[in-house]
Amino acid sequence: MPLKSTVLARAGRAAFAAAIAVSGVAHAVSGMGAARAQTAARRPASRTITVTASDRAAAAVSEPRSKRHALIVNRLGSGRTPSPTVARSSGSGARYPGDLQYHGGKTLTSTQQHSIYVYASTGCSTVATCWGNPDGFLTDLGKSGFIHVTDQYTHQSSNGRYTVGASYHTTALTPLASPLTDLDMQALVHNAAALGKQSGYGHMYNIYLAPGIDVCFDSKFAICYSPDNAATWSFCAYHGSADFADVGHVIYSVEPPQNVAGCSVKPGTPNGTMIDSTNSTLSHEVFEAITDPDSNGWWNSTNSGNLGQEIADECQFRVTIAQKTFGDTSSVKLNGRAYATQPEYNNTAHACTLKV
Numbered sequence: 001m002p003l004k005s006t007v008l009a010r011a012g013r014a015a016f017a018a019a020i021a022v023s024g025v026a027h028a029v030s031g032m033g034a035a036r037a038q039t040a041a042r043r044p045a046s047r048t049i050t051v052t053a054s055d056r057a058a059a060a061v062s063e064p065r066s067k068r069h070a071l072i073v074n075r076l077g078s079g080r081t082p083s084p085t086v087a088r089s090s091g092s093g094a095r096y097p098g099d100l101q102y103h104g105g106k107t108l109t110s111t112q113q114h115s116i117y118v119y120a121s122t123g124c125s126t127v128a129t130c131w132g133n134p135d136g137f138l139t140d141l142g143k144s145g146f147i148h149v150t151d152q153y154t155h156q157s158s159n160g161r162y163t164v165g166a167s168y169h170t171t172a173l174t175p176l177a178s179p180l181t182d183l184d185m186q187a188l189v190h191n192a193a194a195l196g197k198q199s200g201y202g203h204m205y206n207i208y209l210a211p212g213i214d215v216c217f218d219s220k221f222a223i224c225y226s227p228d229n230a231a232t233w234s235f236c237a238y239h240g241s242a243d244f245a246d247v248g249h250v251i252y253s254v255e256p257p258q259n260v261a262g263c264s265v266k267p268g269t270p271n272g273t274m275i276d277s278t279n280s281t282l283s284h285e286v287f288e289a290i291t292d293p294d295s296n297g298w299w300n301s302t303n304s305g306n307l308g309q310e311i312a313d314e315c316q317f318r319v320t321i322a323q324k325t326f327g328d329t330s331s332v333k334l335n336g337r338a339y340a341t342q343p344e345y346n347n348t349a350h351a352c353t354l355k356v
Contacts, residue, residue: 046117046167049195051187059186062242067295068182068217069310070238071284073225073262074318074325097314098304099347100153105296107154108251108289111204113138114196115167116188120210130210132275134255134282135164138206140335141283148356149344153291153298153311162290165203168192179214179224185254186242193247204289205252206282215256225256227263236263239285241294251293253285266319266326269340280329280341284312287344314345315352330354 115135117127124130141147142162151157173184185207193199209215209225216224216232224232239253258264258277269276288310291298300306306314319328329340332354343352 046115046169047195049116049168049170049188049191050172051170051184051191055187055191055194056183058190058244058246059183059242062190062244063183063186063218066182066186066240066242068238068240069288069292069295070223070235071281071313071316073233073236074327096351097309097345098300098302098306099350100291100298100311100314100345101301102153102298103296103301105292105294106201107150107291107297108201108204108293109154109156110161111202111251111290112163112165112198113142113286114165114192114198114203114205116192116205116207117167117169118173118188118207118209118213119169119171120212121171123211130257131208131255131278132271134206134208134278135167137279137282137334137339138162138286139164140337140339141286144334145355146332146334146344149346149353150287150290150311151356152346152348162286165198166196168195173213179216179221179226180209181216181218181221182240182254183218185215185240185252186250189242189250189252190244190247193244193250199244199247199250201249201251201293203251204286205250206285207252207254208278209254209256211257213256215254225254227260233262237281237285239289239293251289253282253289255282255285261324264326265329265340266321269329270331270338271340276329276340277327279339280327283341283344284316288312311345312342315343317342317352 119125119130127133142160142164147162148157170188173180173188188207189205192205214224214226214228216222222232223234225235226233236258237253237255241249241251243249255278258281259274263281264273264277265280267273291311298311300309300314317328318325327342329342331338331340343354346353
């Protein structure tokens with residue numbers, strides 16, 4: 001179930017555990033083979049960014065009006081765990097949560113993905129050891145048939161519409177005593193968008209936080225990714241959008257470490273739990289941003305038990321193994337490489353699928 005943060009108004013989304021709203025509108029494979037290494041070598045080198053006072057000032061203006069939609073943490077028996085997605089199952093095992101409705105907003109018809117890697121002062125120090133290879137996963141996703149599940153929502157069907165562009169990195173935001181907030185995330189994307197001169201619906205920024213870095217929606221520190229603080233731990237990741245006076249509209253996602261209880265995929269996936277947990281959550285946020293970047297695109301507005309859910313929420317199923325809850329992913333080949341990721345809701349098939 002989604003965690004919505006908008007001054008928006010999606011009627012019936014106010015209750016945290018039901019349709020969950022709060023004020024304010026927000027891999028891959030380690031040990032790359034030769035072909036993957038060549039792909040990485042052709043990409044622009046990662047650029048260092050340092051958030052400035054002007055970035056924070058811009059974020060302070062944009063953040064109160066921004067939009068967020070979060071992936072809720074899987075924790076059975078806690079007040080933060082929503083009801084499971086309501087889904088009928090066919091004899092073949094297909095799941096049918098309920099069709100999405102269109103609410104008049106934009107979709108991402110053709111978008112370049114940009115990574116922003118935020119390292120901690122200690123711990124893992126490379127993309128491979130912190131997250132796997134997210135750019136490699138997004139490259140394969142963009143060349144796969146799976147991404148074409150979005151065609152029915154964007155009304156575009158050509159290949160090669162979702163690609164990977166320049167990436168960025170920083171260690172400047174490592175917190176000393178408090179979690180980061182969405183204002184910090186927006187300051188980061190403002191800096192990157194200004195540096196690369198790339199914004200609007202044709203670009204999306206994915207912020208990867210290193211292990212040990214928590215993030216909250218705001219300085220109340222009440223709605224957070226905080227596996228070290230169960231009282232505030234509410235989500236695994238989120239996507240959002242913001243409007244800045246200078247660089248314009250920016251689409252982004254925030255991807256904290258996913259290899260933690262409550263966010264990770266089930267054991268035994270092709271690339272290991274750290275890599276495939278990162279990939280599956282990244283896929284979740286990217287599909288949702290494509291089909292509902294501003295919280296007024298495609299989502300379920302029927303009173304069917306899935307009110308407020310987006311394309312990935314409806315297919316975020318859980319499995320309990322040895323009294324631990326995991327994301328129930330499926331094995332899939334994207335651009336010829338094996339991954340484990342969740343399916344996405346397909347209105348045409350009226351089911352959660354991994355293909356058109």
